[in-house]
Amino acid sequence: MRAEAFWSAERRFPHPMFMRFFSTVVSAMAGPRPVVMSGPSGAGKSTLLKRLLKEFEGVFGFSVSHTTRSPRPGEVNGKDYHYVTREVMLESIDNGEFIENAEFSGNMYGTSKAAVQDVQAKNLICILDIDMQGVKNIKGTDLNPIYISIQPPSMEVLEQRLRDRKTENEESLQKRLHAAAVDMELSKEAGVFDTVVVNDDLDRAYEKLKGVLLEEINKVKESRNA
Numbered sequence: 767m768r769a770e771a772f773w774s775a776e777r778r779f780p781h782p783m784f785m786r787f788f789s790t791v792v793s794a795m796a797g798p799r800p801v802v803m804s805g806p807s808g809a810g811k812s813t814l815l816k817r818l819l820k821e822f823e824g825v826f827g828f829s830v831s832h833t834t835r836s837p838r839p840g841e842v843n844g845k846d847y848h849y850v851t852r853e854v855m856l857e858s859i860d861n862g863e864f865i866e867n868a869e870f871s872g873n874m875y876g877t878s879k880a881a882v883q884d885v886q887a888k889n890l891i892c893i894l895d896i897d898m899q900g901v902k903n904i905k906g907t908d909l910n911p912i913y914i915s916i917q918p919p920s921m922e923v924l925e926q927r928l929r930d931r932k933t934e935n936e937e938s939l940q941k942r943l944h945a946a947a948v949d950m951e952l953s954k955e956a957g958v959f960d961t962v963v964v965n966d967d968l969d970r971a972y973e974k975l976k977g978v979l980l981e982e983i984n985k986v987k988e989s990r991n992a
């Protein structure tokens with residue numbers, strides 16, 4: 767095709783083929799699309815995420831959030847979260863260091879710009895594990911992630927999983943269950959999530975999650991071989 771065919775002299779705007787080529791180049795330069803995983807506390811986001819990060823080492827990178835909650839046994843500062851005081855968190859937010867932040871179950875949580883940049887600088891698919899307020903806030907940014915909701919099969923199963931996890935006292939458990947009921951309703955709204963994965967059987971849920979992400983996984987693998 768001749769060069770002038772890409773530009774319509776009469777209409778004075780680029781040919782659609784040029785725009786498609788241009789957006790492909792721009793998105794390749796921007797790197798892989800991030801992934802937002804949301805859903806009620808206890809639905810199984812971390813469990814699914816850990817499997818994904820293990821199976822696809824060097825493909826995905828976790829956006830390490832900040833939180834004011836205390837570490838749980840086994841959690842590592844800088845790996846699971848950056849554990850900070852409310853004062854430090856508020857100051858960092860004031861300094862414009864966060865993409866989004868939220869108050870959840872009596873604690874602050876937030877995604878720093880650095881957390882996402884660290885992952886994207888390595889050309890990895892950046893995964894954000896955030897609550898529903900975070901989802902709403904991210905929608906107002908230019909991050910353009912794939913939005914996935916992880917849902918429990920029922921409130922009863924969710925409560926049992928949270929109790930069995932033994933990370934919450936009765937008060938925080940009730941707060942989380944209350945937030946879960948709101949989350950489960952909102953996740954049914956059309957257009958909020960690209961995919962909803964019901965985490966009933968873990969293997970089945972994981973296969974569905976993998977299926978949704980396969981296109982992006984292959985893009986990263988292909989870019990490595992190019």
Ligand SMILES: Nc1ncnc2c1ncn2[C@@H]1O[C@H](COP(=O)(O)OP(=O)(O)OP(=O)(O)O)[C@@H](O)[C@H]1O
Nearest residue numbers: 806807808809810811812813927931965966967968
């Ligand atoms: N499909 C499943 N079947 C049975 N138990 C599960 C399943 N998926 C996760 N669990 C268990 O449920 C509990 C909650 O899972 P997990 O901690 O991954 O949830 P989460 O969504 O990451 O919660 P939070 O948002 O509070 O971090 C864990 O003890 C986990 O082992």
Ligand SMILES: Nc1nc2c(ncn2[C@@H]2O[C@H](COP(=O)(O)O)[C@@H](O)[C@H]2O)c(=O)[nH]1
Nearest residue numbers: 807831867868870875876877895896897900
């Ligand atoms: N808006 C944000 N929500 C976040 C972030 N990091 C985690 N979370 C969400 O908080 C709850 C509780 O997490 P837990 O580790 O205390 O169980 C859960 O729904 C997470 O998805 C964040 O940076 N921003």
